[in-house]
Structure formats: C-alpha cells, structure tokens
Amino acid sequence: MTAFRARFAPSPTGALHIGGVRTALYNYLLARQLGGTFILRIEDTDQTRYVPEAEGYIIEALRWCGIEPDEGPGIGGEYGPYRQSERKAMYGRYAEQLVASGNAYYAFDTSEALSAKRAAYETEKKTFRYDSSVRDDLDNSLAMDKAELHARLASGEAYTIRLKVPAHEIVKVQDLVRGEVQFNSDELDDKIMLKADGMPTYHLANVVDDRLMKISHVIRGEEWLPSTAHHVLLYRAFDWEDEMPQFAHLPLILKPNGKGKLSKRDGAKFGFPVFPLAWRGKTPEDAFDGFREFGFLPEAVNNFLAFLGWNPGTEQEIFSLEELISVFDSTKIQKAGARFDIDKAKWFNQQYIMATDNATLAASIRPLIKAKGHFPTDTFLEAFCGLMKERVTLIPDFWEKGYYFFEDIKKYEAKPVRKKWKPEMRPHFDNLVALLASIDTFDAETIETKTKAFIENNELRMGDILQIFRLAVSGTLKGPSIFDMAALLGKDEVLRRFEVAYARFDEMKSA
RNA sequence: GGCCCAUUCGUCUAGUGGUUAGGACGCCAGGUUUUCAUCCUGGAAACAGGGGUUCAAUUCCCCUAUGGGCUACCA
Numbered sequence: 001m002t003a004f005r006a007r008f009a010p011s012p013t014g015a016l017h018i019g020g021v022r023t024a025l026y027n028y029l030l031a032r033q034l035g036g037t038f039i040l041r042i043e044d045t046d047q048t049r050y051v052p053e054a055e056g057y058i059i060e061a062l063r064w065c066g067i068e069p070d071e072g073p074g075i076g077g078e079y080g081p082y083r084q085s086e087r088k089a090m091y092g093r094y095a096e097q098l099v100a101s102g103n104a105y106y107a108f109d110t111s112e113a114l115s116a117k118r119a120a121y122e123t124e125k126k127t128f129r130y131d132s133s134v135r136d137d138l139d140n141s142l143a144m145d146k147a148e149l150h151a152r153l154a155s156g157e158a159y160t161i162r163l164k165v166p167a168h169e170i171v172k173v174q175d176l177v178r179g180e181v182q183f184n185s186d187e188l189d190d191k192i193m194l195k196a197d198g199m200p201t202y203h204l205a206n207v208v209d210d211r212l213m214k215i216s217h218v219i220r221g222e223e224w225l226p227s228t229a230h231h232v233l234l235y236r237a238f239d240w241e242d243e244m245p246q247f248a249h250l251p252l253i254l255k256p257n258g259k260g261k262l263s264k265r266d267g268a269k270f271g272f273p274v275f276p277l278a279w280r281g282k283t284p285e286d287a288f289d290g291f292r293e294f295g296f297l298p299e300a301v302n303n304f305l306a307f308l309g310w311n312p313g314t315e316q317e318i319f320s321l322e323e324l325i326s327v328f329d330s331t332k333i334q335k336a337g338a339r340f341d342i343d344k345a346k347w348f349n350q351q352y353i354m355a356t357d358n359a360t361l362a363a364s365i366r367p368l369i370k371a372k373g374h375f376p377t378d379t380f381l382e383a384f385c386g387l388m389k390e391r392v393t394l395i396p397d398f399w400e401k402g403y404y405f406f407e408d409i410k411k412y413e414a415k416p417v418r419k420k421w422k423p424e425m426r427p428h429f430d431n432l433v434a435l436l437a438s439i440d441t442f443d444a445e446t447i448e449t450k451t452k453a454f455i456e457n458n459e460l461r462m463g464d465i466l467q468i469f470r471l472a473v474s475g476t477l478k479g480p481s482i483f484d485m486a487a488l489l490g491k492d493e494v495l496r497r498f499e500v501a502y503a504r505f506d507e508m509k510s511a
Numbered sequence: 512g513g514c515c516c517a518u519u520c521g522u523c524u525a526g527u528g529g530u531u532a533g534g535a536c537g538c539c540a541g542g543u544u545u546u547c548a549u550c551c552u553g554g555a556a557a558c559a560g561g562g563g564u565u566c567a568a569u570u571c572c573c574c575u576a577u578g579g580g581c582u583a584c585c586a
Contacts, residue, residue: 009586010586011585011586013585013586043586045585045586046584046585046586048585049585049586107584109584110584111583111584114583114584115583118583125512126512127512127513127582129513129582158584160584162584178516178517181515181516182515183514183515184514187513187514187515187582188514189582192583192584194584195584196584197584199584201583201584201585201586202585202586203586206586221580222515222516222517222579222580222581223580223581223586224580224581224586225515225516225580225581226514226515226516226580226581226582227581227582229515249516251516251517251579252579252580254578254579256522258522258578258579259578259579260578260579260580261579261580307523307524307535308523309523310524311523311524311525311535313524313525313526314525314534315525315533315534315535317523317534317535317536334517334523334524335516335517335518336516336517336518336578336579337516337517337578337579337580338522338523338524339522339523340522341522341523341536341537343522343536343537344522344523344535344536344537345536346536347535347536347537348536350548350549354549388548389549390547390548390549390550391547391548391549392548401547401548416546461545462545463545463546464545465545466545466546467545467546469545470545470546476546476547477545477546477547478546478547478548479546479547479548480546480547480548481544481545481546482545482546
C-alpha cells in the first residue's frame with residue numbers, strides 16, 4: 001500500500017471560499033488519520049485571474065483553522081516547487097510528449113475563431129464542441145502535412161495543444177463517494193492542455209503534478225466530476241493509469257435556499273460570512289468580513305464544516321479537530337449537496353464558547369475590550385467571561401451584551417423602568433443601599449444572603465427589589481445573576497450606580 | 512439544449528426488505544431562574560411522484576419530476 005498523500009490545490013484568484021476550507025479540512029483529516037501527508041499546491045496557471053494577495057490569504061486562513069500543510073509554498077518539501085507558475089517549463093514538455101505519442105495535437109484556432117464558431121452553431125440551436133467529430137475540419141496539426149506544421153510552428157504563430165480524446169469509448173471513473181461513474185468519450189471535448197501563453201490548463205497541470213507529487217487521493221469538489229473523465233484519459237495517455245490516484249468528489253455547499261453553490265454574494269445578501277477571514281479586494285464590493293471577524297472560533301468552524309456533507313453516524317456532534325481526525329470516515333461522506341445553515345454554525349460556536357475556559361476566553365476578548373479603551377485586570381476579565389459565556393453566541397456579544405461591566409450604562413431599558421420603578425419605594429432602596437454599604441466581604445453569596453433577608457424582613461417582593469437592583473446596575477433586565485454582577489463590579493461602583501440610576505429612573509418615569 | 516450527480520422533518524442527517532422512521536439546529540409549549548441565557552421535559556415536523564420486483568418496500572430496479580454541477584486558451 002502506497003503512502004497516503006492528499007493535496008489541497010486552490011487557485012489564487014481571491015479569498016478562499018468556505019467550501020474550499022471544507023475541502024482542505026477533509027483532505028487534512030484523512031492525511032492525519034492515516035499518517036499521510038497533506039500538501040498545499042497553488043494552482044496559479046491563469047495569469048488573467050491571478051491575485052497576488054490570495055496565496056497569503058489562503059495560507060493564513062488554513063492556519064487559523066489549524067490546518068497546517070506538511071508541504072507547500074513557503075513550507076518546502078521534496079516535490080516542490082508548489083506553485084504551478086514555477087513549474088511552467090515542465091508542463092510544455094509533458095504536452096509535447098502527449099503529441100509525440102499521438103494523444104494530443106497542435107491547434108491553431110484562435111479563441112476568436114472558436115467563439116465565432118460557437119455563435120454560428122448557436123443560431124442553429126446546436127452546441128459547438130471541439131471534439132472527435134469536428135477536429136478534422138478545424139485548424140490543427142491533424143489536418144495538415146508535416147511541412148505546413150513545421151512552417152507554422154517555426155513562424156512563431158500561437159498555438160495550443162489539445163488532448164485527442166478517443167472516439168466511441170466508455171470512460172469509467174471510480175469515485176470513493178459515488179462509486180463508478182461512466183462517460184461516453186463522444187461527449188467529451190478535446191480539452192486544451194497547453195494554452196497559447198505556454199501555461200498549462202488545470203487539467204494538464206493537475207494530472208502532471210498529482211503524478212509528480214505522488215498524490216494518492218484526489219479529494220475535491222463535485223464540480224470536478226465531469227472533467228475527471230478527461231483526467232482518466234490523460235493518465236492513460238501518459239501510461240500512468242495503473243498508478244492513478246483515488247478520486248473522491250465532495251458534495252457542494254449550497255446557498256441557504258438550495259438554489260446553487262454558496263457564493264460570496266450570499267454573504268452580503270444574508271449577512272453572514274462565507275469566508276474564513278476578512279478579505280479586502282480592490283473594490284468596495286470585493287470586501288468581506290470572515291468567520292473570524294464575525295466572532296466565530298476556529299474549532300467551531302471546523303466542527304460545523306465537517307458536518308456539512310458528512311457525519312459520524314453516531315449522535316455525537318461536538319468534535320475537536322483531534323477527535324475528527326480519529327473518527328472521520330470517507331465512506332460516510334454525503335452524496336447530495338448540503339445547504340449552508342448559519343443558525344447551526346452559531347449553535348456550534350455557542351457550544352464552543354461555553355466549553356472554553358475563562359482564561360482563554362479572556363485572552364481572546366481582550367483586544368476587543370482594549371479597542372473600546374478599557375484595560376481590566378485578568379482576574380476581572382476572566383470572571384466577566386465566566387458570567388457571560390452562557391449568554392453569547394459570537395465573540396463580539398461579550399461586549400454588546402456586557403459593556404456595562406467596563407463603562408457607564410449607555411441606556412436604561414425604558415419599559416421595565418417605567419413599569420418597575422416606583423418613586424415611593426425609594427426609602428426601601430435607600431435602606432438596601434445602606435445595607436450593601438455595610439457589607440465588608442462584598443461577594444456574591446453575602447450580597448445575596450443579605451439582600452434576600454432584607455426583602456423578607458421588610459415584607460417586600462423579590463421581583464420589585466431585584467429587578468430594580470438589576471436595572472440600576474446594568475440598565476437591562478437581561479444578564480447574569482445580579483449578585484454576581486454586583487460582586488464583580490465592587491461595592492463602590494454598585495453604590496455609585498444606584499445614585500446615578502435614581503435620577504435617571506425619576507426622569508424616565510415622568511417622561 | 513447535451514452530459515453527469517443527487518433526492519428521509521424547514522435545515523444538517525441516522526437508519527432498515529417487516530422500525531412507534533432516530534438525533535441535532537431552528538420553531539412552539541412547560542419546568543428551573545429575580546431576569547436573560549444555560550439546563551431539563553414535552554410537541555409539531557420527513558421517506559418527491561408513478562410503475563415494477565417481493566408475502567412485504569422508505570430501503571432493490573425503471574421512469575418522471577425537482578434540484579445541483581459541468582458544458583472557456585477559468586479553475
């Protein structure tokens with residue numbers, strides 16, 4: 001059995017889509033589980049769509065998710081270089097080899113000529129395909145003698161090299177998730193292997209590199225299934241078919257409504273991230289926040305992504321990356337596309353936040369708090385996280401829902417104040433404040449005991465006192481235990497907040 | 512249009528030739544809580560349709576429908 005070697009081969013044309021992250025994750029999971037190798041290869045063969053910042057983005061995004069390649073650009077490895085643009089010269093030789101063995105040919109048709117052809121076919125309601133049925137009538141080396149070919153080649157005229165797909169053959173593709181898939185070669189076009197600019201197309205570069213990098217498993221999105229027939233033909237043409245990698249085509253991640261692949265536009269449209277990290281393109285339209293900026297934890301994103309198109313067959317849903325590595329099973333990969341469900345993603349995030357220890361959470365929210373101009377002690381911040389973590393789903397919620405632990409209350413909820421604040425009760429609250437002021441050990445337990453005793457002794461109602469206590473301290477009815485909040489804020493601050501609140505309450509009551 | 516892939520609650524999914532078709536998210540109701548959240552309990556909610564095969568099909572086969580992908584000198 002040959003060593004397991006899988007690769008993730010994105011094209012650096014922009015931000016890495018979340019579906020790409022899932023593909024990388026599945027490759028990574030299997031590589032780790034089987035003691036294999038996970039390779040990152042940059043497929044930058046399209047010079048027109050190349051975006052320089054994309055490669056760095058891809059690497060950073062994978063790193064954020066905890067998916068570290070064993071080989072790749074900037075990492076090294078025995079089979080480099082790992083950028084296809086740096087392997088350019090080699091592909092030409094392989095393409096020529098294909099021509100020499102009779103499996104490919106030179107084609108001089110310009111893209112303009114071909115589009116004209118397509119347009120002409122279109123008017124007759126037919127579809128033009130550069131294939132075995134028409135290639136003899138087109139401008140290629142199959143239709144000319146040696147002398148003309150040499151002359152044209154020597155003249156420096158631009159040409160492409162096309163794969164000569166054999167006619168009337170059934171091409172069988174073995175797929176790990178779908179079983180055997182068959183294609184009639186008469187339906188397959190003579191795909192370009194080498195473009196006029198000397199660069200290979202995806203098909204050639206992919207097959208050659210997978211071979212040279214000793215890739216054992218090609219795990220990629222379902223959009224590649226149709227062209228896999230060409231890839232099989234290519235392996236055959238090179239006489240590599242016996243050692244062809246295993247294919248596994250993953251179901252696509254669909255829009256929430258199921259109508260099409262999830263796209264970057266959906267993020268803007270529905271207000272959720274579709275990229276791991278923020279991306280700032282050249283135009284305002286090409287700028288997006290990622291899962292990280294929305295406040296997702298990478299572990300939660302991995303867990304969510306792993307379950308989009310796969311599940312372990314048990315009822316456990318929360319899995320760390322390590323657990324996923326041990327339990328992942330390619331035979332349980334789903335065949336049908338999976339819709340993106342942001343609610344489920346948020347639920348995973350909440351689960352992870354609740355399970356994270358306070359110190360770790362404190363460290364991760366400190367930058368956020370700092371950005372707001374506050375520099376609490378670790379002890380304070382950790383206690384804060386402990387009080388809030390069951391009440392947040394995304395990291396920024398810590399601030400949104402708990403800002404009042406760090407600064408003055410911005411807004412008192414009007415409705416409950418008007419409903420609960422009775423100015424005639426003021427003497428009772430003055431007594432309560434005096435009582436609080438007298439507490440020496442201002443901890444939650446003591447505050448609770450004393451306050452509850454106070455309520456009982458004065459024959460007051462819990463709701464009447466505690467709700468106002470809460471409103472005075474936090475401005476809202478929602479939040480952690482009032483005793484915990486009071487203890488964390490400290491006696492002086494609590495007393496001060498009561499003073500501030502009285503004035504505001506009276507004001508709101510009369511308004 | 513052609514080719515390919517797919518189809519279990521709204522969503523992610525488990526599952527079997529004979530099951531009360533299971534779980535999770537979301538939703539609803541109740542409980543716990545001073546509140547919110549967490550947590551607990553309960554509820555509504557699915558085998559796309561039609562033919563076969565079979566004693567029996569959600570499960571196997573075919574067709575249809577629907578959805579998706581591909582159909583570039585893009586990946």
